[in-house]
Amino acid sequence: MFFNKKRNVHGLLLLDKPQGISSNNALQKVKTIFNAKKAGYIGTLDPLATGMLPICFGECAKFSHYLKDSNKRYHVIAKLGEKTSTSDSDGIVIKKRPILFTSYQLNLSIKELTGLIEQVPSMYSAIKYNGIPLYKYARQGLKVKRNIRKVIVYNIYAINQEKNLIEFKILCSKGTYVRTLIDDLGEKLGCGAHVVFLRRLQVASYLYTQLVTISNLYKLLNKNNIDNINFFKNIDNLLMPVDSPVSFLPKVYLSFKQSYNFKLGQKIEFFSNIKNSLVRVIEEKNKIFIGLGKINTEALLIPYRLVSRFTN
Template sequence: MFFFKKRNVHGLLLLDKPKGVSSNYILQKVKRIFHAKKAGYTGTLDPLATGMLPICFGETTKFSHYLTDSQKKYHVVAKLGEKTTTSDSCGALLEKRSVSFSLIQLHASINELTGLIDQIPSMYSAIKYHGKPLYKYARQGLTINRKMRKIFIYKIDLINYANNVIELYVHCSKGTYIRTLIEDLGEKLGCGAHITFLRRLQVASYIHSQLVNMIDLYKSFNRNDIYNIDIFKKLDQFLMPIDSPVSFLPKIFFSIQQTLCFQLGQKVCFICDIKNSLVRVIDTETRKFLGLGKINSENFVIPHRLVSTMQG
């Protein structure tokens, strides 16, 4: 693989992150497999966690914040009666407490954590303080004051509760820390709790069935065919289009002349029913995504975020 120069790769990969590795570790692995010049993930998953890790390649990184800001869904299993340093099973045991609450109290506590709530991010999070992630300070035994933030929990479904183990589905807003949510639930129940299993099932409108795992990627890369540049074609088939993160926005189609003006950063006259909204701009002839534009009330499309014309 090292015989090739790094490639200009563009698109979105919905990776099924495996357990036991960091998000950045798996990103570097994927970049090497695709031999990509530029790629980044959105929404860090802890080493314990598995599931949907969106990886944006090339020009798609320009639109990655739409995924960061989106809603998420998780499947989580937690052990009650035990509190750990990291709020998950990777940490050291801090204390044990008896578990004694009724189902009525359990449902009441879950309801209290639903809707608009305040949450203090965990010290074992990727939030940066003076350019360094909080978890690095935590590993040094340091505690940094964190600002409380507003998050929204749309729904918590109780799947199962038995033998001091609770299983939940959580639908939440951006910025939610599931380990903190579980820790808060444990405190409301008076027994403490920590995560033993966590899987991200959904980001924005992307669903679990769209995931690609590392085995799929390795199978599509034949090292015996290392001298054939076409080996990357199978890999690139796993990628979703550049405009995938903004697929919820309407499309408009430009003529050759309109495309040229738009790519030069000029506003373009375009009459349609859409007003004061972002749109995906598509070249009618090539069907290529040109970037995002904003249609104002005067029927002009103003360039908002352009895709590079040098994608090859």
């Protein structure tokens, strides 16, 4: 878009995905603005959904699976009395029923959908069957057998109910389909339900207050002369460090010589109170994250996943 040569960009951006576009579309927009060589997102959000979409640039992708496996928090509004083909308002209404449940039945149904539960993913999901996303089969009117998934729903808070709309906050494990959860709730209540609003508020320990919007990125773009290197400095300052996805791991520091050997893939003699654990390895002199190591019981630090520093 702006330069022929793409940049090596490294770090994590917490994007506030807007409504109405796919996660991949949002990724491509951000990748273009950053003029980045390599970037990927964690945890697909439907076009209807907004909110936290972590985008890992460059070397950060090496540690992205730690976020993929983490818990998520959502804010959802469901419409009662209508079941749709996609379990959200992007689909067509396939069944209408009266809303007759009591607050006791609602609480009981929520309880039944809390804890370790089984889900059959919607045909309108990004799960692949024979290398093709399910939603592509669904758009052709085809149905394929989907495996039952076990997921954990830690909490469902019913915040508010007004007429045929009900509002929730949900904390759940990786792989949980909120649309399916709401569809299942609607069936338990005997009236049907579908998602009309969905916003992801949290992934792992990241909070929604840290989100950056695409419109904010475009504002920075318009504010700066694109030939001015300050533009890239400004947007790069929005990135979290490469080791952000593994920030829950303890840090250990190595001398310059130890770091040199560690980066060559050599085991380092290292005495620590930490045993049999992954650690973030930092080069002490420059305070640079150089990768993950594992400390074993024999007081050795073993390279586990290294960062390539030929990055600029």
